[in-house]
Amino acid sequence: MSIHDQGSLIMHMQGDSDIDPDDPIFEPHLPDSRPPSPSSDFSKYIPQILTDCLESSAIASTGLAKLFLKSEFSDVKIVCKGVVFPAHWLVLRSQSTFFELLFKGGYKENEENVVRLQEETPKMIFRLLSYIYLGSYKDYPTDHSKYRTIHGMYGNYREQRAFHFRYSRTVNFSMYRLADKFGIPGLGRLAFEKHEEVLKDIDITYDMLLLSTKHAYESFEGRFDAMRLIHMEAIALMLERMAPSSSPYFERSPTYPHIYNPQEDWRLASLMVAYPEFSFDLHCHRTWIQHCNNSVMDIPNKRPTNYVQRGMGFWDIKFGWAVGK
Numbered sequence: 001m002s003i004h005d006q007g008s009l010i011m012h013m014q015g016d017s018d019i020d021p022d023d024p025i026f027e028p029h030l031p032d033s034r035p036p037s038p039s040s041d042f043s044k045y046i047p048q049i050l051t052d053c054l055e056s057s058a059i060a061s062t063g064l065a066k067l068f069l070k071s072e073f074s075d076v077k078i079v080c081k082g083v084v085f086p087a088h089w090l091v092l093r094s095q096s097t098f099f100e101l102l103f104k105g106g107y108k109e110n111e112e113n114v115v116r117l118q119e120e121t122p123k124m125i126f127r128l129l130s131y132i133y134l135g136s137y138k139d140y141p142t143d144h145s146k147y148r149t150i151h152g153m154y155g156n157y158r159e160q161r162a163f164h165f166r167y168s169r170t171v172n173f174s175m176y177r178l179a180d181k182f183g184i185p186g187l188g189r190l191a192f193e194k195h196e197e198v199l200k201d202i203d204i205t206y207d208m209l210l211l212s213t214k215h216a217y218e219s220f221e222g223r224f225d226a227m228r229l230i231h232m233e234a235i236a237l238m239l240e241r242m243a244p245s246s247s248p249y250f251e252r253s254p255t256y257p258h259i260y261n262p263q264e265d266w267r268l269a270s271l272m273v274a275y276p277e278f279s280f281d282l283h284c285h286r287t288w289i290q291h292c293n294n295s296v297m298d299i300p301n302k303r304p305t306n307y308v309q310r311g312m313g314f315w316d317i318k319f320g321w322a323v324g325k
Helices: 003-014 048-056 063-067 089-095 097-104 122-134 157-181 185-199 206-219 226-242 266-274 276-291
Strands: 076-080 083-087 114-116 305-310 314-319
Touching: 063 122, 076 122, 083 089, 083 122, 089 097, 089 122, 122 157, 122 185, 157 185, 157 206, 157 314, 185 226, 185 305, 185 314, 206 226, 206 266, 226 276, 226 314, 266 276, 276 314
Parallel strands: 076 114
Antiparallel strands: 076 083, 305 314
């Protein structure tokens, strides 16, 4: 791939015509600056995710990062809706069962050495390759100017938080799905761990959390699926803050000064009816918070947890009952 082709890749990714700029999937933009000219140094326009990953990932600190989106030594091209990503069979095979099977199944003999992934979006393939080469991906928007509301260019604070939350949820859910599709268990674990951190955000409202929980249970199967259970855990914690029961470790939060009765919440009730396992797990988790947690702080200790890989890239969570340490 020439310097001109690399510049074209970046400009194409900046403005996909088939993606709504107000849609969370629109991000991330590759650079936050002007598009490169054909004679520009490509390294100047490598996306901000390189910097982010270099700071947080041991993989990104190795020479592997230097091959990300570079045609040097590239022996395979990944094509997604007209966007061409230069890649390297050895790197792909070392990280992904999907690409290992492709290589063994005859793609290595394909004269063009092209893998077409038309069912995904270029943005998601970009994030997938970001994980493979850099060990991480970005799940937050880069350019806030793309977010518009009826209140103006940036909207009010609550709307911005809601936008960021929806954006992160869309990205992390998609990466969790792709982890199983491409056989990359490390990506699956990173996706639910990233989203678990998002769920801990103090600015997330009860309505946002309920909707995200509904999406998680609709999108993923598995009795103990990790993406499901981190939502259940977040709701249990929020309910304890909104409607403290017998737990001596919680006081009513100033954010929720009103008296809240979960039994009168039809939204929560409908979720419990649709997913009885959610109802059971929620009851068990609140019981653990009330009787087994020994924290003296407003936020309880982490419940004893065991993570078990399921399928090609999904994960299960098995909770324990031991007293938190």
